Amino acid sequence: MEYKKDTICVQGGYRPASGESRIPPIVQSTTFFYDSTQGMADLFDLKADGYFYTRLANPTVAAFEGKVAALEGGVAAIGCASGMSASTMMAFTLCGEGDNIVSSSAIYGGTFNLFAVTLPKLGIETRFFDPDAPAEEIEKLIDDKTKLVFTETVANPSIKILDFDKIAAICKKHQVLFAVDNTLATPILCRPIEWGANIVVHSSSKYLDGHAAALGGVIVDGGNFNFKGNPRYPSFNVPDESYHGLVYADLPAAQFATKCRAQIIRDMGAIMSPQNAFLSWLGCDTLALRMERHSSNAAKVAAYLANHPKIDWVWHASLPDNKYHKLAQKYLPDGQGGMLSFGIKGDVKKAATFMEALKMVTQETHVADVRSCVLHPASTTHRQLTKEELEQAGVPENLVRLSVGIENPDDIIADLEQALAKI
Numbered sequence: 001m002e003y004k005k006d007t008i009c010v011q012g013g014y015r016p017a018s019g020e021s022r023i024p025p026i027v028q029s030t031t032f033f034y035d036s037t038q039g040m041a042d043l044f045d046l047k048a049d050g051y052f053y054t055r056l057a058n059p060t061v062a063a064f065e066g067k068v069a070a071l072e073g074g075v076a077a078i079g080c081a082s083g084m085s086a087s088t089m090m091a092f093t094l095c096g097e098g099d100n101i102v103s104s105s106a107i108y109g110g111t112f113n114l115f116a117v118t119l120p121k122l123g124i125e126t127r128f129f130d131p132d133a134p135a136e137e138i139e140k141l142i143d144d145k146t147k148l149v150f151t152e153t154v155a156n157p158s159i160k161i162l163d164f165d166k167i168a169a170i171c172k173k174h175q176v177l178f179a180v181d182n183t184l185a186t187p188i189l190c191r192p193i194e195w196g197a198n199i200v201v202h203s204s205s206k207y208l209d210g211h212a213a214a215l216g217g218v219i220v221d222g223g224n225f226n227f228k229g230n231p232r233y234p235s236f237n238v239p240d241e242s243y244h245g246l247v248y249a250d251l252p253a254a255q256f257a258t259k260c261r262a263q264i265i266r267d268m269g270a271i272m273s274p275q276n277a278f279l280s281w282l283g284c285d286t287l288a289l290r291m292e293r294h295s296s297n298a299a300k301v302a303a304y305l306a307n308h309p310k311i312d313w314v315w316h317a318s319l320p321d322n323k324y325h326k327l328a329q330k331y332l333p334d335g336q337g338g339m340l341s342f343g344i345k346g347d348v349k350k351a352a353t354f355m356e357a358l359k360m361v362t363q364e365t366h367v368a369d370v371r372s373c374v375l376h377p378a379s380t381t382h383r384q385l386t387k388e389e390l391e392q393a394g395v396p397e398n399l400v401r402l403s404v405g406i407e408n409p410d411d412i413i414a415d416l417e418q419a420l421a422k423i
């Protein structure tokens with residue numbers, strides 16, 4: 001039976017047998033015992049399902065993977081050490097030297113750095129596009145070495161909303177894989193696979209955990225991409241000599257996830273720990289409720305700031321005059337999430353004065369947990385950039401990024417109000 005998303009939040013990923021613990025135990029063990037040699041051999045050959053070493057799979061991590069896969073409507077998921085390792089493992093599953101990624105430029109700073117600086121050192125190039133550019137312009141970047149097109153549902157910190165139909169049509173036409181970072185929307189607000197994405201990645205350190213307790217990442221396999229015979233993906237169509245000559249494209253299901261786990265995770269080991277999987281699994285129990293509250297709180301805060309005389313501009317797709325309002329109504333109709341950005345009138349110093357005057361809302365390098373927090377990118381995450389580079393990156397120097405928590409909205413607004421009064 002297919003459950004609704006809020007039901008999956010509490011029921012997904014784990015079902016105890018009679019007499020077992022109701023929620024997943026933390027299986028804090030590197031390894032697993034077998035009494036038969038053949039039994040273990042079958043596991044190694046992927047002929048049987050089971051656990052033999054936690055670098056490859058672990059029951060607590062599997063519970064979390066199962067819940068996220070079900071929430072996203074995918075066929076399998078892989079828990080990773082962090083959101084960054086999820087994107088890195090995804091890229092290595094598809095790309096080798098000489099290949100390229102076509103990526104939106106409106107993406108998380110860490111992912112931008114991975115694609116623009118680190119992967120090129122290994123011979124993997126990235127071609128960036130403006131997600132608002134017309135399809136013809138984006139399409140021109142794709143060649144026969146392009147292994148994926150990468151985007152974010154809700155971009156951080158520019159809060160742009162992705163036009164899924166535009167990107168999905170390009171990917172379909174060129175038979176290239178469509179990957180989406182769905183961290184800031186979560187499957188509660190948007191399920192990219194339903195809009196044509198093939199792979200979804202998450203930093204579960206954000207809303208999925210939701211409590212700023214556990215770093216983690218997830219890769220979800222949509223199971224909806226045709227690798228078989230696709231000349232773009234030889235590594236899926238020729239035998240993997242490092243895995244008994246397995247041809248991933250011949251597998252009946254989860255071809256991407258199997259290659260990612262059996263080849264890349266095996267060799268690189270960037271796995272999620274059982275403890276972090278437990279916390280993230282637990283966090284997801286309340287994801288649907290929290291996303292509703294994050295979204296309604298952010299919409300109220302955005303409306304308040306939009307009418308404030310000391311505020312220059314506010315970006316949140318709930319605002320009717322926001323550039324992405326229409327796209328949000330189509331792709332995130334039930335709420336646009338808790339992330340918003342705004343500009344304070346005046347120079348950079350005013351932004352700093354405002355931030356320091358906040359009493360409840362804290363300054364942090366984090367977003368998307370239950371507590372409201374702010375960050376001034378121009379003086380922190382983006383401080384190495386010049387004023388011009390900041391503009392180019394869509395991060396004006398007066399931009400304040402606010403991650404709206406689930407406190408009472410009146411208290412959040414009152415704190416902003418008293419801090420704005422000080423500038």
Ligand SMILES: *Cc1c(COP(=O)(O)O)cnc(C)c1O
Nearest residue numbers: 082083084108156183203205216
């Ligand atoms: C935080 C974040 C990441 C990186 O995740 P970590 O868990 O910090 O490694 C990737 N994408 C988005 C959109 C993020 O917000």
